[in-house]
Amino acid sequence: MPNAIDSSAVLAQQTPALPPKTLTKRVELNGDATHVSEENQVFVLRQKGEFFYETRRTPELPTSKHVLVKVLATGICGSDVHYWKHGEIGPFVVREPLVLGHESAGIVVKCGSEARTLKTGDRVAIEPGVPCRTCAFCRGGKYNLCDEMRFAATPPIDGTLATYYTVPEDFCFGLPEHISIEEGALVEPLSIAVHCTKLANITMGQTVLVMGAGPIGLLCCAVAKAFGASVVIATDIVDTRLEFAQRYAATHTYKMQSWSAEKNSESILSKGGIPAGADVVIDATGVESCIASGVFALKKGGTFIQAGLGASNIVFPVGELCSKEGIYKTSFRYGPGDYALAIELLESKRVDVKALITHSYEFESAEQAFAETGKNGGIKSIIYGPRK
Template sequence: MATLPDATKPVNATEHVQTSHPNPSLQVTADHQIKMVEAPVQEPGPGDVLLHIKATGVCGSDIHFWKTGRIGSLVVEGDCILGHEAAGVVLKCGEGVTTLRVGDRVAVEPGVPCERCFLCREGRYNLCDDVKFAGVYPYHGTLQRYKVHPAKWLYKIPENVSFAEAALLEPLSVVLHGVKTGGLSLGRPALICGAGPIGLIALAAARASGAHPIVITDLEPKRLAFAKDFVPECVTYQVDRQLSSEENAREVRKLYGEGEYEAPQTVLECTGVESSVVLAAFAVRRGGVVCVIGVGRDIMNNVPFMHVSLAEIDLRFINRYRDTWPAGIACLSGGILDLKKLVTHEFPLEKALDALNVCSDLSNGSIKVQIVDDVDAQI
């Protein structure tokens, strides 16, 4: 079977490993199909390890690649294994690997930057233009049993962090980068736009940061109910489709009380939806910060430029994360954040197709769908 290169292998890699179990994988195609395919298992090269992937979360980007075939300039041009929110066990170490041993439990940072460009040299490797990101064509992802990945981008997890929690470190990393960029402050009001997985993690992180009061918005009442149960101290607001974004923003502001100091100082916009970004711009206080975490359309035509300009609103953006896994592991292992409730659905690897179908239909009530593999995989 012809295969595309793994994120750590050249196109002509041919060395395969014999394993105790087959390697089912969930692949997206250029014509917007998904399929389960038996994939070869590669030999780990110098600096690499072979992993048994124990848990992978389904991300909205996986659904985008399936349904639309692209996210911005990232286009699916051939068969590609999806998945990037992952944790697993080391099965084999390649030459030169000294930081990991067989049997180590690890979380996966899915992006492998070039480490040569000026951005990598500055430590801003999340902006590397030549990053090899798992699950983004042509680099195969983690929705397979066996995956080769560089040891440098794997992190040991303590025994009190489960594989399911460790797979949440990737979306948590997005939030950690957003929180740092947005600058939440102790005792200062904050607004979270969107009660999907990223928004809910942002809600928990905002509460842990000491921001107060915190309001979270969404269109879906069930997700807002989940948010209230997840962080009881928050205030929820269901966006009214009959109102404009500016009118919804006025209603949101009322939840903080009277006076300009009661409006949110920081907004973490976690949807990427244009109307929500506009709501965020009108809801934030003058001189405040709106950090857009969500991934949206290529071009937004209705962002209120003059309002943002005259109010000196600091409109910021993030791209993924950098140097966040150690902090994320500390948050989970130290009890700063408890994200276990977010995993509402689990599917075995062989039923990964079902997992994506459930995740793609909001009427199913899923928050975070994970695909797990409990077989005793060996080589």
């Protein structure tokens, strides 16, 4: 799904960070990690609020250019939780049982005859949306806008909370040896942040304001800093999230108040020491008051990136944006080059995603993982793949 739901309007209370598990022992327990079973264990949302486990046949490769990936780790996204709680997101409605999950990494266990860049045993991050490749959007370098996009865990397309998942070879990205499988799973939300910051054309020395310190907002802070921003301000309404943001990637933080957008923006700019305004504002909340405050905090001629979605219709200070000749852009998922750049940022250690992982669960405890994530516990939860 879009980055919107991943940065919900209701911001979570952070729990103390837990050390992430390693998958080294898990792979050893499984014996030959590339062995392919005929059984595919899946975690299914039957309907709103109701999960069950099911055993299906391991999927065949749809084409000779596909690979079969044994899923080892999957992050829980806000969209997954939203489908569980509400059964729909906008026009996407759960009408049939749906396998959730789309933030995943694993190991290649089978390759199609025409696969050239991957081999059995390769560790990969899965890009979970596959476009048609032939429409004007795809051929124009904006495949994220493809009308025929088949995106994992978006009805009616099943997701990755399973033992095995088939992916076109070119939508799998090899993981360098020192990047853990858990980090590989979080390449997906990191790619959303990469897409946002690329749209903003952030350069060395610029000032960036990020509204919202959920996972996407935090990653936007980290990527902006990696791109050379000298000031990165994170806002939120939860103290512990702001404390984490300060330790993680923000140079300044600000707790939003129940004031007017103008007054909040003045306080934000004062706190960050940028009276002329921020060169770039990224809203990762979708909240009307945050969006308005961000517009008022934007520098003349600056760029505003809308990453989060909330209500479909809001009151927007368009006059303020026009008087600044500001640039307003919207961001949807990710596109060509974003996954590769996200992995480069991890490989060079310019961005850290390990710090975001506060909870991890075995596949058999997936329902518990959703229940606790639904209570806004922690920042990012990982579900490990089935043992069999």
